[in-house]
Amino acid sequence: MNELLLIVTIAGQRVALPAAAVESVVELDTLIPVPRAAPHVAGLSALRSRVLTVIDCMRSLELGATDCSDGIREAAVVELDGHHYALIVDVVEDVVEPLSEPTPVRVAMGPGWERVSKGMVETESGPLLLVDVAPLISGAEARAA
Amino acid sequence: MDDLIADFVAESREMLEALGGEIVAWEANPDDRSRLDSIFRFVHTVKGNCGFFEFPRLEALSHAAEDALADVRAGRRHADGPLVSAVLAVIDRIGEMISAIEAGEEFPAEDDSALIDALEPGAEGAAAPTAVAVADTGRSSAPRTIRLSVELLDRVMSTVSDMVLARNELARRLREAPTEVSVGGAFERLSAIIAEMRDAITRTRMQRIENLFVALPRMVRDLSAELGKQVLVDIEGGDVELDREMIEMIRDPLTHIIRNAVDHGIEPPAERLKAGKREIGLVSVSARQSGNQILIDIQDDGRGIDGKKLVAKALDVGLLERDDAARLSPREQLALIFEAGLSTASEVTAISGRGVGMDVVRSNVERIGGIVEVDSTPGEGTRMTLRVPLTLTIIPALTVSIGNQHFAIPRSAIVEIVRANGESVTLDSVGGAGVATIRGIRVPEVALSAILGLESEIPEAERNLVVLRPAGGDVYALAVDRIHDHEELVVKPAAPAVMATGLYAGTTLADDGSPILLFDPAGLAEVGGVKLEVQERSARVADGPATATAKAVSVLLFRGLDGARRALRLAVVDRIEEVPASAIKHGAGQLRVQLGEAILPLAGANGDLGKEKVRVFRLNDGAHEIGYAFREVIDLSTIDNEVIPADNPAEVSGVTLIAGEPAELVDAHWLFANHLGTSARSSDDQPICRLPSGDPWMQNMLRPIVEAVGYRVVGDEHDGDADLVITSGREDGRGKAARTIVLRSEPEAAGAKDDSIYRYDRAGLLIALKSAGGGKGK
Numbered sequence: 076m077n078e079l080l081l082i083v084t085i086a087g088q089r090v091a092l093p094a095a096a097v098e099s100v101v102e103l104d105t106l107i108p109v110p111r112a113a114p115h116v117a118g119l120s121a122l123r124s125r126v127l128t129v130i131d132c133m134r135s136l137e138l139g140a141t142d143c144s145d146g147i148r149e150a151a152v153v154e155l156d157g158h159h160y161a162l163i164v165d166v167v168e169d170v171v172e173p174l175s176e177p178t179p180v181r182v183a184m185g186p187g188w189e190r191v192s193k194g195m196v197e198t199e200s201g202p203l204l205l206v207d208v209a210p211l212i213s214g215a216e217a218r219a220a
Numbered sequence: 221m222d223d224l225i226a227d228f229v230a231e232s233r234e235m236l237e238a239l240g241g242e243i244v245a246w247e248a249n250p251d252d253r254s255r256l257d258s259i260f261r262f263v264h265t266v267k268g269n270c271g272f273f274e275f276p277r278l279e280a281l282s283h284a285a286e287d288a289l290a291d292v293r294a295g296r297r298h299a300d301g302p303l304v305s306a307v308l309a310v311i312d313r314i315g316e317m318i319s320a321i322e323a324g325e326e327f328p329a330e331d332d333s334a335l336i337d338a339l340e341p342g343a344e345g346a347a348a349p350t351a352v353a354v355a356d357t358g359r360s361s362a363p364r365t366i367r368l369s370v371e372l373l374d375r376v377m378s379t380v381s382d383m384v385l386a387r388n389e390l391a392r393r394l395r396e397a398p399t400e401v402s403v404g405g406a407f408e409r410l411s412a413i414i415a416e417m418r419d420a421i422t423r424t425r426m427q428r429i430e431n432l433f434v435a436l437p438r439m440v441r442d443l444s445a446e447l448g449k450q451v452l453v454d455i456e457g458g459d460v461e462l463d464r465e466m467i468e469m470i471r472d473p474l475t476h477i478i479r480n481a482v483d484h485g486i487e488p489p490a491e492r493l494k495a496g497k498r499e500i501g502l503v504s505v506s507a508r509q510s511g512n513q514i515l516i517d518i519q520d521d522g523r524g525i526d527g528k529k530l531v532a533k534a535l536d537v538g539l540l541e542r543d544d545a546a547r548l549s550p551r552e553q554l555a556l557i558f559e560a561g562l563s564t565a566s567e568v569t570a571i572s573g574r575g576v577g578m579d580v581v582r583s584n585v586e587r588i589g590g591i592v593e594v595d596s597t598p599g600e601g602t603r604m605t606l607r608v609p610l611t612l613t614i615i616p617a618l619t620v621s622i623g624n625q626h627f628a629i630p631r632s633a634i635v636e637i638v639r640a641n642g643e644s645v646t647l648d649s650v651g652g653a654g655v656a657t658i659r660g661i662r663v664p665e666v667a668l669s670a671i672l673g674l675e676s677e678i679p680e681a682e683r684n685l686v687v688l689r690p691a692g693g694d695v696y697a698l699a700v701d702r703i704h705d706h707e708e709l710v711v712k713p714a715a716p717a718v719m720a721t722g723l724y725a726g727t728t729l730a731d732d733g734s735p736i737l738l739f740d741p742a743g744l745a746e747v748g749g750v751k752l753e754v755q756e757r758s759a760r761v762a763d764g765p766a767t768a769t770a771k772a773v774s775v776l777l778f779r780g781l782d783g784a785r786r787a788l789r790l791a792v793v794d795r796i797e798e799v800p801a802s803a804i805k806h807g808a809g810q811l812r813v814q815l816g817e818a819i820l821p822l823a824g825a826n827g828d829l830g831k832e833k834v835r836v837f838r839l840n841d842g843a844h845e846i847g848y849a850f851r852e853v854i855d856l857s858t859i860d861n862e863v864i865p866a867d868n869p870a871e872v873s874g875v876t877l878i879a880g881e882p883a884e885l886v887d888a889h890w891l892f893a894n895h896l897g898t899s900a901r902s903s904d905d906q907p908i909c910r911l912p913s914g915d916p917w918m919q920n921m922l923r924p925i926v927e928a929v930g931y932r933v934v935g936d937e938h939d940g941d942a943d944l945v946i947t948s949g950r951e952d953g954r955g956k957a958a959r960t961i962v963l964r965s966e967p968e969a970a971g972a973k974d975d976s977i978y979r980y981d982r983a984g985l986l987i988a989l990k991s992a993g994g995g996k997g998k
Contacts, residue, residue: 107625107735110672111721111747119718119727119735125382126727126735128715158715214717 080171080196082203083151083164086138088188091173091196091203098152098159100167103129115214117141120161127152127161135214136187141165153208160212171198177205228269229322230365235262236315243308250299259307260289266314277332278317284336285310297341306338370464373425380414380421381710387414389733425465429507429514430458432467436478440503443482450500451486457507462514462608469588470516470608473581477518477604478503480578485522485602495599497521516606525596527553534559554594558582586690586742615711617738619704619730620686622668622676626736628709628728633741635687635695637703640680643835643853644796647680653749656685656697657855660774660790663687666748667699671723676701690742696750711738723747775885776837777854777878781827785854785883786872792888794838794845796853801834804849810895813847821895823871824848824886839888846895848886859885907943908932909989915948922946922963922979929989944989948979961988 079094099122106118106129115134120127129150133141141148141163150161177194184192184204193205239262246255263285270279285307291297313335320326387410394407437453444451462470486492486501493499503520527550534540534556540548548556557578585592590608609615609632617628618637638645644659654665665685669676676683678701685697709728714737718724725740774790803814804822813822813836822836823846837848857878863885865874871894873887909926911918913935923933931944945960962976963985969976977984 105734107737109718109721109724109737110674111723112718113720116715116717119737121729121733121735123386125385126712126714126729128718130717156716158713160715212715212717 078173080173080198080203080205081151082168082171082198082200084166084168085132085164085206086136087165089168089200089203090206091171091198092151092153092162092206092208094170096153096208098154100149100151101161103127103148103150103161103163113214114140117163122152122159122161125159127159129161129163130212130214131163132211133163135211136185136191138185138187153212155209155212162208162211171200173198180204225273225321226365228273229318230367232266232269232314232318233322234367235265236311236318239311243311246299247304247308250301250304256289256292256299259311260286260293262311263289263314275317275321278314281310281313281317281332281335284339288339303339303341306335309338310335373421373464377421377425380418381712383414384418384710385729387411388729392733422463423461425463426461427464427467428458429460429462429467429516432471432474433458433505433507436505439475440478440482443479444486444501447483448488449482449486450489451482452500452502454502454504455506456504460507460509460514466514466588466608469584470590470606473584473592473606474505474516474518476578476581477606478505481518481520481522481602481604485520485524487523491523495523513607513609516608517603518606519601519603521601524598524600524602525554525557525594526598527556527596530554530556551595554596557594558592615709615738616706617709617711617728618686618706619736620668620684620700621702621704622672622674622700625674626704626730626734627668628707628736628738629686629688629698629741630725630738631706633688633690635689638685638687638697640683640685640699643798645685646855654697654699658685658687658697663695663697664750665697665699666745666750668744669699669701671744671748678702688741688745690740690745696745696748698744698748709736709738721747774858775878777857777883778837779851779854780824781849781851783827783851785881786850786886787857787859787876787878787883788837788839788848788886789888792839792841794840797836797838797847798833799836801832804834813849815847818845820845820847822847822849823891823895824850827851839891841888841892844892844896846891848891908934909944909946910934910936910942911946912936912948917979918946918948925982925985926989929986931989961985 080091081094081097081100082089082091084090101122103120106120108118109116109128115131117129117131117134120129127150131141133139148163149165149167150163151167152159152161154160173196175197177196180192180195183189188204191206191210193207195202196205239259242255242258246252246259249255263282267279267282267286270276270282288297288303288307292299292303297303313332390407391411394404433455436455440451440453481503482501486503487495487497489499492501501520501522503518505516505518507514507516509515527548531540531545531548531553535542535545539556539559558581559579582592585606585608588608590606593605593607594602595605596602616631618631618634619626619628621627638658640647640656646657647665648655648657654667656663656665667676667680667683668674680699683699683701684703685699686703687695687697689695707730711726711728713719714724714727718727718737722743723739724737724743726738728736728738730736775787776790776793777785777787780786797815799813799815804825805812805814807819811822811825812819813834815836815838820838824837834849835851837850839846839848859876859878863874863876866872871886871890872884873890874885875882876885877883907930909931911923911926911933913919926933926946934942943959946963947960948963948965963979964976965979967978967980969978977988979985
């Protein structure tokens, strides 16, 4: 596997996103809430005349809510099925090259993490969880359904 | 047809060009199966198309080539040199013929039989291969159209949409920062170009609805054959253009409706004959554009839909309560066909009638912002009408807000906007749910803040009610905090997680670059708990008693300016207007109010008019109008108690109990009788006076006096008899008038015989006018 990885921190955990899926990293300022939407949909934001659906990764992983009150949040913009999403993360760190193919994680993680896991990859800075973007976006409800 | 031929030419030419290389390769290696296949496909396609277009020569040629190649493909024959040459010669001839068709020329009458014979096994010496010539004829007139992939068009469209949004953002930045005039000018030009480009690209995505219609005759033919019926399809308006995406969206609903029409609508031939109809049933499909909508009518002359059967079925499956069922109007009965789980087919057929169908049709049509309506006369046929918007991407919308968040509502769904505290609106709470009464009609009312779970800063009474009619027909009122603006919004589909709420139809960007959610009115109603289907029925319940007891008189209960509780028969109230107090003035002997262009006598001004706004009923007796000032409307009610008449005829004709309290009943007749004065006489029984049209003195000075006495003034050109003619000379023909008054300009009479009147002798003039009018009218 020679796909680049974007290392981000979600809920204090360093995880890897497939860098190819990430279009850009942005700082969100205004957030327009979407009333009645699933809780992990933090709202809408605009990026260069495009509407982004903002996903609160912590809520999607059922690890509590990201505090959006202080304004600017870092987010990774991904495209899925023609829609653009901004995934709110704590910190965006770096792009690295994986040193291994993803391997199954052989220890029980939180249910949220289990759902988005694509396995564990070795990197220079140690093993990281490779996160699948789609279940992250569909949130906890989709799994129940 | 011309278009189809052009398509055929373009397609054939394209294939010919692509084939150019293949032919050469095949010639080099006649055993190459894939080359053989592509050449076979070409002649096969040409043959098929020729049969359709009636090009017998082309057909014969391609047919012969196809036969020969089919033999080769089946291994019955070996592709030897002469065969290859013969096939190539045929292909060349096809190319030439297609060029001739394209140029609209008659193809030189040659005999093709030599070419065809050359295809026969063992034939010798066909024309030498001239593959190059094909390419030449292809280039001789370059095609004026090119084929593009739909994805490319979609990409261009979405780029243009983005460009519009980017332009909006730039416009906002320019507004915020002071810019030079020249920059503004350049931006204006850019804007105009972008707008034009958007138009153009929208058009490129337009497709003729014919593409949807071409498949119908075949479908109907197959269906009717299967069902043992005879059905003719009549298609009209195939040249109407519609967004490509839209065409795809209506394909299924349209197909389904037509299947239904053939399966359930059209009767078997024997039954049709018995009913006195032609054996052959007719399904006509027509499309037309109306504003920014496309209307597609599907009409059959079959047995129609029996509303009562539908009702019975609905009762059976428990869709409807018996009480409600009795009150359905014929239209509502028919609308039941769109309910899930209802099918009138007595037996399930393979084609339709599984009870899934019309509800799916409706939801599919509604999803694209369309409406489907049904109209049917039992025994005569059914008409289904699909109304769909022209395009999906640009939607006129109204922006509203709640708290500080903006939302958009598609304008097509908005019926009207009223203030919650407006005089014609009352808000009630029924078991905690809102019911708004707007001009006497009860509609469910839901607060947007409640649906969205947002805080509203504005008290209920000060909100605005947006009356919505979601695709489908039933209205409800949505209370919003503020109404902002009408805008044309470029709407994009929202992410699935957002759409899952069922509330939104998409997202868009406002001018300030912030995202706005576009509501789906039907979804709002559903989430808000408005039962749309039930609603129409219960609205009828509300006015049901009124129609049942025909004697009950609807009255408008209001409070007069003097504070008295009064009622006025609803029938005489045309509408309610609000005028500035300055529009009410004394004029010509009584109080009058100016309403728009009209000046009407004003009644009811028995109290303080107030300083700013006065509310006025506009009363109409069919011929004349008067105004009636009042303070506020209390309610709409009916007189169902005894009316105690007043002793003397006056403004109030009696008192009665309305809603448990006494109210004075205003006598509209008395109002008109007393406030209209002379103008009350309708023109029919008014005496007619003819004045010379060309005489300015007559027209300007005399006419008002004559009219004040009660005459209707006509000019010279009036042909009929006049009751009175006023003239300044004796030459006017007296015969046509009952009486003539001659006016003279000198004070003194010319002689004893002179019965003319001095034109400033007002008293004499008035006496003459009144005595002349005495014979008729009053």
